[in-house]
Amino acid sequence: MEEKVMYIGMVCELTGLSERQIRYYEERKLVFPVRTKGGVRKYSFEDVDNIREINRNIKDGFRTFELKGMLNKRLHGRGQA
Amino acid sequence: MEEKVMYIGMVCELTGLSERQIRYYEERKLVFPVRTKGGVRKYSFEDVDNIREINRNIKDGFRTFELKGMLNKRLHGRGQA
DNA sequence: CGTGTAAGGAATTCTGACACG
DNA sequence: CGTGTAAGGAATTCTGACACG
Numbered sequence: 001m002e003e004k005v006m007y008i009g010m011v012c013e014l015t016g017l018s019e020r021q022i023r024y025y026e027e028r029k030l031v032f033p034v035r036t037k038g039g040v041r042k043y044s045f046e047d048v049d050n051i052r053e054i055n056r057n058i059k060d061g062f063r064t065f066e067l068k069g070m071l072n073k074r075l076h077g078r079g080q081a
Numbered sequence: 082m083e084e085k086v087m088y089i090g091m092v093c094e095l096t097g098l099s100e101r102q103i104r105y106y107e108e109r110k111l112v113f114p115v116r117t118k119g120g121v122r123k124y125s126f127e128d129v130d131n132i133r134e135i136n137r138n139i140k141d142g143f144r145t146f147e148l149k150g151m152l153n154k155r156l157h158g159r160g161q162a
Numbered sequence: 163c164g165t166g167t168a169a170g171g172a173a174t175t176c177t178g179a180c181a182c183g
Numbered sequence: 184c185g186t187g188t189a190a191g192g193a194a195t196t197c198t199g200a201c202a203c204g
Contacts, residue, residue, distance in 0.1 A: 001126070005095075006086040007195095009174065010123075014086075019175080020186055028185095036090075038194040040175060045082070063184070088174095090195065100196080101165055109164095119173040121196060144163070 004034045004042040011043050015052050025054050028064040030071060085115045085123040092124050096133050106135050109145040111152060 008019050015022075025031045026041075031051055033041040043051075057067055089100050096103075106112045107122075112132055114122040124132075138148055 001082055005091045007088065007175075009117075010086045018186075020188085023176090024185065036175095036194075038175090039177095040194065042091075058185075088196075099165075101167085104197090105164065117173075117196095119196090120198095121173065139164075 001045045004044045004047070006043050006048075008033075008041050008043070011048055011051065014048050015055070017051065017055055021055065022051060025051060025064070028068065030054050030064060030067055082126045085125045085128070087124050087129075089114075089122050089124070092129055092132065095129050096136070098132065098136055102136065103132060106132060106145070109149065111135050111145060111148055 008022055011017075011022055012019055022031070023041075026033060031043075031047055031054070033043045033047060035041060054064075054067055057070075058064070089103055092098075092103055093100055103112070104122075107114060112124075112128055112135070114124045114128060116122060135145075135148055138151075139145070
């Protein structure tokens with residue numbers, strides 16, 4: 001399901017992270033939610049998985065800019081993680 | 082995906098129906114969203130499908146109480162629609 | 163019966179900033 | 184750097200009611 005259907009509150013529930021963390025990952029160009037006409041962020045289950053992985057990597061000592069590099073490689077490579 | 086993750090606004094977008102219609106189907110015991118601590122309804126993709134079917138049946142001339150009967154039969158029968 | 167709407171309140175989310183280290 | 188928080192505003196949703204037919 002890559003449909004962007006849930007708000008940040010649900011993402012917090014599903015991941016256990018804070019709104020601040022999730023918005024920060026977006027600021028660092030690691031997650032790309034779409035917006036409601038009113039400006040509210042909408043996420044997909046795929047986004048939730050990515051967010052989980054991002055947080056895991058950060059806990060493992062990676063920096064967001066490093067994760068960004070990894071993300072770009074994936075997008076230019078041949079598939080998933 | 083039977084996780085209740087989206088708000089009524091998203092259900093409206095996905096189904097093309099009004100909030101009024103969706104809440105009414107709930108009032109008639111045809112849909113069962115869960116609630117946020119604050120009282121906000123949360124729906125699953127399965128709910129969205131059910132809502133679409135309910136509306137289709139209503140357009141075909143069925144009454145909500147008839148659909149309720151059909152729903153009960155399904156739940157007591159041996160599976161899906 | 164099934165759905166539209168105006169009404170006021172409550173819950174949720176948004177942005178920008180200050181803080182720590 | 185990554186995250187917490189208080190602040191004020193804006194978007195979204197909620198309920199109960201009146202309306203039509």
